[in-house]
Amino acid sequence: MEPDILAEITGMLVEIVGDEYLLAEEITMKTTFNEDLALESVEFVALAELLHHRYGADVDLMGFLAEKDMDAILAMSVGELVTHIARITRSSLPRARVSAGDPTASAG
Numbered sequence: 001m002e003p004d005i006l007a008e009i010t011g012m013l014v015e016i017v018g019d020e021y022l023l024a025e026e027i028t029m030k031t032t033f034n035e036d037l038a039l040e041s042v043e044f045v046a047l048a049e050l051l052h053h054r055y056g057a058d059v060d061l062m063g064f065l066a067e068k069d070m071d072a073i074l075a076m077s078v079g080e081l082v083t084h085i086a087r088i089t090r091s092s093l094p095r096a097r098v099s100a101g102d103p104t105a106s107a108g
Contacts, residue, residue, distance in 0.1 A: 001090070002029075005082045012050040016043050029079030051085070058088050 010027045017037070025036065033039045039047070048061035064084055065073055 002082050002086050005085050005089075006078065008054065009047075009051075009078060009082060009085075012047055012054075013037065015050065016046045027078055029077065029082060031078045033076055033078065034074045055085060055089060056092075058092055059085050 006027070006029065013027060017039070025031070027037075031037060033044070044061065044065070051059050051061050061081070064081070065076075068076065
């Protein structure tokens with residue numbers, strides 16, 4: 001699941017900052033948004049929008065960032081975001097199957 005999420009986030013970042021910028025370096029779980037990618041606040045907002053469209057309201061980038069202090073935000077890696085998304089989407093899967101009437105899904 002995490003490699004898929006990493007690939008999707010990489011695609012979103014290419015859409016936001018352009019592929020010519022990102023071609024110089026491969027985006028990995030250790031890539032930082034501030035130091036490695038030099039993402040600006042407006043680009044974080046664009047990323048938050050794309051994440052919302054792809055994963056729904058449960059993946060709230062701005063809420064996730066609000067839980068961190070400034071040093072943690074500046075040091076945040078792509079891997080931290082991937083892990084957060086994986087955790088959120090993993091926990092929402094059983095509810096989605098139950099609400100869709102999947103008899104193999106359990107409520108707990």
